[in-house]
Amino acid sequence: MLDGYPEEYKRVFGLDTMSQDDINRAKKQEIIGKFQRKAFDTGSSEVQIALLTERIRRLTEHLWYHHKDFSAKRQMYNLVGRRKKLMKYLRENNFERYVYTIRELKMNDIGPKLPVPSYKQGKNMDELTLRFRNANLYPPNPFYQDGKPERK
Structure with a gap:
């Protein structure tokens, strides 16, 4: 994030001194930069899946400590459902980008529905x-x- 700057700047403006909102904003920009297809691309399926995955991981960590936070649990289930729909769409329409996305996010393949x-x-x-x-x-x-x- 601060590549090319002196150590003093990295120490003052690094992640250690940022608020949690600033840290989340920086992670979001990093994710968007990693998965976007072109400049200013924030709506493609890959970017949305990556952002939803980051939010799900943060909520999972929150629920680990606050297991009775039922509204957060419900929100996480909704996010997982939305991500699953986007992954299904991406898998059907652009399989190469789908494979790249799940490898970069270290996720499992949802795969085809096998016959019962x-x-x-x-x-x-x-x-x-x-x-x-x-x-x-x-x-x-x-x-x-x-x-x-x-x-x-």
């Missing part, structure tokens, strides 16, 4: 056959060939 196994009794009472509902509804995934996992 349903068990149906076969002709023999001891035999259970496993079949998948919606087996042909796999979204394209570069980790699988032809968008589907290999069946064995």
